[in-house]
């Protein structure tokens with residue numbers, strides 16, 4: 088636990104579950120010159136049953152390799168919301184998906200996909216064409232998980248593509264392009280040095296033109312850990328309309344619950 092307090096010692100609102108996750112963060116360990124005190128956890132496989140399509144996806148986690156190889160709390164909420172999606176639902180999450188469906192097959196871009204559970208579930212449930220992205224060293228596991236679930240995706244018309252996308256890197260953003268109907272991400276706001284690159288990426292995707300019209304949105308699952316995160320939202324609100332569209336109650340081991348935000352152009356109008 089000392090690792091995290093050293094990284095963010097001024098913060099009182101710390102969730103013990105996520106402190107454990109952040110203890111595995113390679114960056115934090117390097118800053119403190121410490122090795123993790125716990126033994127590396129072996130490979131884990133997590134099954135998610137998706138009720139809406141009566142299918143199970145399996146996700147490989149490699150916890151000893153760092154935070155990008157584990158399932159995070161906001162991902163579980165995102166998958167739950169996707170699993171209860173129906174075009175006739177009027178809740179804001181479902182409405183955002185229905186509005187984004189401007190083509191027969193929804194094209195989704197996921198930022199900071201980690202294990203890929205959210206993008207894979209979206210492809211399976213929505214029959215969507217999903218591009219999951221992350222830093223280069225995360226892509227092998229991401230591809231492993233995408234391939235492991237291809238038999239669940241295929242009958243539903245879902246597809247998952249894996250691509251590198253480091254936030255704020257112009258060349259990678261240009262290579263990914265803007266031809267998506269919906270941008271998603273879960274638990275992508277945590278370290279403050281990532282706020283600005285993530286905002287640059289969102290500006291590129293949502294504000295900088297291109298694409299084929301319509302109000303593009305970014306749906307972001309988030310579990311608040313640090314008070315300083317308000318700095319991210321303050322900056323984000325200078326450029327985007329940011330609406331809270333879903334809120335879980337606190338879980339048994341956390342004072343806060345996962346929330347989902349919708350980011351859009353400031354002048355976007357939603358019915």
Ligand SMILES: C[S@@+](CC[C@H](N)C(=O)[O-])C[C@H]1O[C@@H](n2cnc3c(N)ncnc32)[C@H](O)[C@@H]1O
Pocket residue numbers: 154155156157158159160161162198199200201202203220221222225252253254272273274275277281284
């Ligand atoms: C806390 S994890 C969340 C993973 C996954 N979305 C989930 O909810 O399970 C944050 C993810 O963002 C990725 N990430 C961190 N910095 C990034 C950057 N500069 N560019 C792209 N992805 C980044 C990490 O590799 C990691 O997969």
